[in-house]
Amino acid sequence: MTTTSTVSLSSLRSTTSRTGPSPERWRVADVEALFALPFMDLLFRAQQVHRAHFDANEVQLSTLLSIKTGGCAEDCGYCPQSAHHDAGVEAGKLMPLREVVDAAQAAKAQGATRFCMGAAWRSPKARDMERVTDMVREVRALGLETCMTLGMLEAEQARALKDAGLDYYNHNLDSAPEFYGNIIGTRTYQDRLDTLAHVRDAGIHVCCGGIVGMGESRVERAGLIAQLANLDPYPESVPINNLVQVAGTPLAGTEPIDPFEFVRSIAVARIAMPTTMVRLSAGREQMDEALQALCFAAGANSIFYGDKLLTTSNPQAERDRALFERLGLKAKRLQ
Numbered sequence: 646m647t648t649t650s651t652v653s654l655s656s657l658r659s660t661t662s663r664t665g666p667s668p669e670r671w672r673v674a675d676v677e678a679l680f681a682l683p684f685m686d687l688l689f690r691a692q693q694v695h696r697a698h699f700d701a702n703e704v705q706l707s708t709l710l711s712i713k714t715g716g717c718a719e720d721c722g723y724c725p726q727s728a729h730h731d732a733g734v735e736a737g738k739l740m741p742l743r744e745v746v747d748a749a750q751a752a753k754a755q756g757a758t759r760f761c762m763g764a765a766w767r768s769p770k771a772r773d774m775e776r777v778t779d780m781v782r783e784v785r786a787l788g789l790e791t792c793m794t795l796g797m798l799e800a801e802q803a804r805a806l807k808d809a810g811l812d813y814y815n816h817n818l819d820s821a822p823e824f825y826g827n828i829i830g831t832r833t834y835q836d837r838l839d840t841l842a843h844v845r846d847a848g849i850h851v852c853c854g855g856i857v858g859m860g861e862s863r864v865e866r867a868g869l870i871a872q873l874a875n876l877d878p879y880p881e882s883v884p885i886n887n888l889v890q891v892a893g894t895p896l897a898g899t900e901p902i903d904p905f906e907f908v909r910s911i912a913v914a915r916i917a918m919p920t921t922m923v924r925l926s927a928g929r930e931q932m933d934e935a936l937q938a939l940c941f942a943a944g945a946n947s948i949f950y951g952d953k954l955l956t957t958s959n960p961q962a963e964r965d966r967a968l969f970e971r972l973g974l975k976a977k978r979l980q
């Protein structure tokens with residue numbers, strides 16, 4: 646079978662909406678064949694899939710707040726918050742509820758519709774659960790969608806978050822199973838899959854993606870996207886991060902990924918998961934505007950936006966607004 650015919654089969658499969666158990670799985674070879682398409686063909690296919698499911702000129706805005714920074718027990722090789730690395734990030738305490746609510750209000754005023762709260766934990770302790778569930782309730786009461794990323798969850802913790810009204814839980818697979826062990830040693834791939842299953846079983850939407858540019862091969866990038874697309878159902882949100890190299894972390898000094906390969910990763914994620922929100926995440930600040938525009942053309946339709954909301958001037962948000970205007974993009978409103 647030629648590469649082209651393999652891709653055609655895959656594309657047909659991927660544009661079928663999934664209402665029940667997934668009938669077929671993505672083979673890594675199918676995903677790799679998408680990566681291998683001529684760039685323009687790949688972008689065209691991604692646009693076709695994107696337009697079949699979304700307004701192509703609409704982008705969802707999420708704001709991220711670190712509610713507990715640094716001192717994390719995990720050893721993720723890219724992360725300056727890990728206590729295993731010396732990246733100069735001080736370990737902080739869990740932020741008081743009032744400050745979280747103030748930040749959420751500011752995010753809403755800036756146009757964000759989803760507020761993501763992240764804590765640098767291996768997993769939340771029992772004493773933390775009451776405080777984070779209060780945060781979910783209060784942020785939701787402002788009329789924002791809520792998302793949290795708190796590390797690994799037990800089934801009972803996922804249910805408590807659902808009861809508090811949590812809409813999304815972020816827990817990334819980070820990379821393909823074959824590459825994962827090069828980056829993280831303190832939790833297994835299966836640990837991550839177990840947390841995702843608890844989140845799904847509790848009825849919370851899943852936000853799950855990965856990082857490219859960590860020194861993985863193209864096959865391993867394809868392996869990550871196959872893993873995500875084969876989750877049943879696949880995640881509602883898929884953040885695709887471009888490694889931000891931070892001095893003091895083991896991945897500082899990694900050969901950066903070719904920007905077009907990054908755009909390819911976005912396009913392939915869009916084709917493999919037609920109805921997911923593909924989020925252009927970490928690494929966006931390092932991209933110029935033309936590259937960001939290519940990512941939107943490849944099917945990215947969500948960004949992290951205005952993450953320094955407690956300062957009065959917000960140059961990043963202002964730059965984003967100007968870029969949206971130049972591209973004729975509009976912010977997605979809550980349904």
Ligand code: SF4
Nearest residue numbers: 717719721724727765
């Ligand atoms: S679990 Fe999260 S906060 Fe902790 S080291 Fe890994 S990426 Fe960083």
